[in-house]
Amino acid sequence: MTNKPLILVTNDDGITAPGIRTLISIMNEIGEVVVVAPDSPQSGMGHAITVNSTIFVEKVVVDDGPQAEYSCSGTPADCVKLANREILKRKPDLCVSGINHGSNSSINVIYSGTMSAAIEAGVEGIPAIGFSLLDYNWNANFEGTRRYIKTIVENVLKEKLPKDVVLNVNLPNLPEGEIKGIKVCRQARANWVEEFDKRHSPQGREYYWLTGKFVNLDHGEDTDEWALEHGYVSVVPVQFDLTAHHCIQNLNTWNFND
Amino acid sequence: MTNKPLILVTNDDGITAPGIRTLISIMNEIGEVVVVAPDSPQSGMGHAITVNSTIFVEKVVVDDGPQAEYSCSGTPADCVKLANREILKRKPDLCVSGINHGSNSSINVIYSGTMSAAIEAGVEGIPAIGFSLLDYNWNANFEGTRRYIKTIVENVLKEKLPKDVVLNVNLPNLPEGEIKGIKVCRQARANWVEEFDKRHSPQGREYYWLTGKFVNLDHGEDTDEWALEHGYVSVVPVQFDLTAHHCIQNLNTWNFND
Numbered sequence: 001m002t003n004k005p006l007i008l009v010t011n012d013d014g015i016t017a018p019g020i021r022t023l024i025s026i027m028n029e030i031g032e033v034v035v036v037a038p039d040s041p042q043s044g045m046g047h048a049i050t051v052n053s054t055i056f057v058e059k060v061v062v063d064d065g066p067q068a069e070y071s072c073s074g075t076p077a078d079c080v081k082l083a084n085r086e087i088l089k090r091k092p093d094l095c096v097s098g099i100n101h102g103s104n105s106s107i108n109v110i111y112s113g114t115m116s117a118a119i120e121a122g123v124e125g126i127p128a129i130g131f132s133l134l135d136y137n138w139n140a141n142f143e144g145t146r147r148y149i150k151t152i153v154e155n156v157l158k159e160k161l162p163k164d165v166v167l168n169v170n171l172p173n174l175p176e177g178e179i180k181g182i183k184v185c186r187q188a189r190a191n192w193v194e195e196f197d198k199r200h201s202p203q204g205r206e207y208y209w210l211t212g213k214f215v216n217l218d219h220g221e222d223t224d225e226w227a228l229e230h231g232y233v234s235v236v237p238v239q240f241d242l243t244a245h246h247c248i249q250n251l252n253t254w255n256f257n258d
Numbered sequence: 259m260t261n262k263p264l265i266l267v268t269n270d271d272g273i274t275a276p277g278i279r280t281l282i283s284i285m286n287e288i289g290e291v292v293v294v295a296p297d298s299p300q301s302g303m304g305h306a307i308t309v310n311s312t313i314f315v316e317k318v319v320v321d322d323g324p325q326a327e328y329s330c331s332g333t334p335a336d337c338v339k340l341a342n343r344e345i346l347k348r349k350p351d352l353c354v355s356g357i358n359h360g361s362n363s364s365i366n367v368i369y370s371g372t373m374s375a376a377i378e379a380g381v382e383g384i385p386a387i388g389f390s391l392l393d394y395n396w397n398a399n400f401e402g403t404r405r406y407i408k409t410i411v412e413n414v415l416k417e418k419l420p421k422d423v424v425l426n427v428n429l430p431n432l433p434e435g436e437i438k439g440i441k442v443c444r445q446a447r448a449n450w451v452e453e454f455d456k457r458h459s460p461q462g463r464e465y466y467w468l469t470g471k472f473v474n475l476d477h478g479e480d481t482d483e484w485a486l487e488h489g490y491v492s493v494v495p496v497q498f499d500l501t502a503h504h505c506i507q508n509l510n511t512w513n514f515n516d
Contacts, residue, residue: 046305046335047368054465055454074468077304077369081452082466107381109500110305111335116368123365123449155512164447165502182514186501189422191381194339196313207312208340237502237509242367243444244423244495251495254413256440 005031005093005157008083008121012042012076012100012113015069016062019099022142023131024067026149027096030157033067034092036083038076043102047116048075057082076117084124094157095121098131099142099149105132105170105224105234106188106216115168119240122166127156129166134228135173144176148233152182161237168236172228183232188223190216263289263351263415266341266379270300270334270358270371273327274320277357280400281389282325284407285354288415291325292350294341296334296371301360305374306333315340334375342382352415353379356389357400357407363390363428363482363492364446364474373426377498380424385414387424392486393431402434406491410440419495426494430486441490446481448474 007027011020015037027033036057042048056073070087072079080095097117104112114130121128131149133140152169161167168187172179192212199207216225224234265285269278273295285291294315300306314331328345330337338353355375362370372388379386389407391398410427419425426445430437450470457465474483482492 041310044307044309046303046307046374048304048306049302049369050468051302052299054457054467056463056465078468081468082454085452086454086456086466107498110374110377110381110498111307116304119368123368151514155514159512162502162505162508165505168500184506184509184512184514186503186506187499189499194343196340196344198344199312205314207314208344209312210308210336210339235509235514236500237505238500239502240365240368240500241445241447242426242494242496242498242500244420244497245444247420247423247495248442248444250420251442251493254417254442256409256413256442256493 006090007031007033008088008092008095009033009035010037010076010079010097010117012038012045014038014041015071017101018138019101019133019142023096023099024065026146028065028067030153034088035067035069036072036079036087038079039071039073042075042113044111045075045113046111047077047119049077050074055082076113077120080117080120092126095126095128096131099145100132101138101140102136103132103134103170104130104168105228106190109168109187109238118166122164123240127161129156129169131169133171133173144174145171147176148179148182152235164241165237165239168238170224170228170234172231174231178231179233180231183227183234185224185227185234185236186222187236188216188225189218190214190225264348265289265291266346266350266353267291267293268295268334268337268355268375270296270303272296272299273329275359276396277359277391277400281354281357282323284404286323286325288411292346293325293327294330294337294345296337297329297331300333300371302369303333303371304369305335305377307335308332313340334371335378338375338378350384353384353386354389357403358390359396359398360394361390361392361428362388362426363486364448367426367445367496376424380422381498385419387414387427389427391429391431402432403429405434406437406440410493422499423495423497426496428482428486428492430489432489436489437491438489441485441492443482443485443492443494444480445494446474446483447476448472448483
């Protein structure tokens with residue numbers, strides 16, 4: 001018998017990524033950990049689910065920690081669904097996703113496999129947090145994030161998240177001593193200005209690589225972008241009711257039924 | 259010279275799907291149409307983008323309509339990005355996505371490739387609408403949807419959508435005469451209860467198919483699910499600022515920085 005919380009860990013960079021290995025080691029200090037994560041990188045997968053293909057799952061051992069681990073051929077959202085229905089003995093007390101190699105702040109939340117796993121858990125009524133570090137490198141230094149991740153997880157376990165809300169946490173790429181603290185924020189209004197890199201295959205066929213420049217259109221000082229630029233860890237509460245409730249009254253004045 | 263609106267058409271079922279062919283023929287009555295759509299079905303792709311692979315685009319002729327058409331190896335969100343940066347001569351006046359073969363009501367919006375294209379357009383400042391018919395069959399009867407789609411598009415072109423909002427339109431699978439009208443709704447609170455169908459490969463390896471049952475947890479009469487069940491076309495305004503603004507005050511009372 002244990003009173004330890006049951007924690008589901010997943011990500012979108014794949015089960016061997018340094019980011020998830022750090023997250024697992026932090027979670028081992030807090031609870032009983034089960035990992036169900038993609039067997040390969042899934043970045044940019046958004047909230048994809050595998051509906052037209054099979055999903056393979058395998059029990060694996062990646063390091064010598066106490067966690068149980070499963071490697072899955074599906075997307076991050078698939079991993080959460082499969083964990084809840086087929087792998088875990090009971091509903092987990094928390095789902096954490098990440099630590100993503102790279103930012104999921106502002107508009108990136110909608111493209112993020114990391115956050116799709118957290119949102120999927122949220123839809124199923126499980127408190128959930130996505131963590132991302134603002135460093136795209138595979139060998140990024142995740143050590144500076146430990147203290148902040150632990151603080152946020154402990155708060156979530158103690159205070160309980162509001163219904164139908166998950167957290168999107170981004171961590172600045174700074175040594176621990178230079179991080180100024182944790183800031184609750186709103187999602188900055190930003191977008192990507194794509195520049196497609198057009199090339200020709202050896203056979204002469206045109207193709208593109210998607211590249212782009214992130215543009216922050218939001219000058220507010222209460223946004224995640226502002227917090228990260230100023231050395232804070234950003235915490236954005238994220239909902240999956242996408243209804244723009246403030247527009248319903250306006251739309252009801254349109255001539256839809258004349 | 260023409261004063262016709264420039265309309266970008268895309269979908270997630272692929273460029274040859276009967277749903278998009280119907281949508282193209284309706285849009286040809288309203289504006290100058292350019293189609294940039296996936297070359298193969300992309301259902302369940304959520305807001306995926308292609309970051310680790312190449313994207314191919316080809317000019318194609320699918321039928322004898324006046325539209326220009328491009329078939330793209332990417333996701334629905336890729337199609338919109340590529341259309342805006344590489345294919346269209348100017349910013350389109352409207353982007354329509356669909357008609358999806360199957361519902362994208364309530365929580366399905368987060369898994370939907372159809373809606374991800376509309377949201378992507380919205381992020382880029384283009385008025386956008388996703389259309390879905392509540393019939394998963396490839397040979398669904400889309401004719402009954404014509405009048406309602408035309409009405410909604412004409413309203414959007416005339417009234418202008420609020421900033422940072424796109425529309426998620428679902429159409430009941432009913433003959434035109436039995437549809438009661440158009441209803442502005444909020445997203446119902448619902449989820450999928452997954453049941454994984456566990457099987458064994460000829461080599462004895464375990465694998466799963468994702469299946470599930472849709473469960474509507476919401477008894478409100480202002481939801482898309484209610485409208486669709488009662489014979490209405492549902493119109494949900496959808497935003498991509500996912501911030502749960504109502505929680506920020508509460509989260510600011512937590513012990514994040516002690």
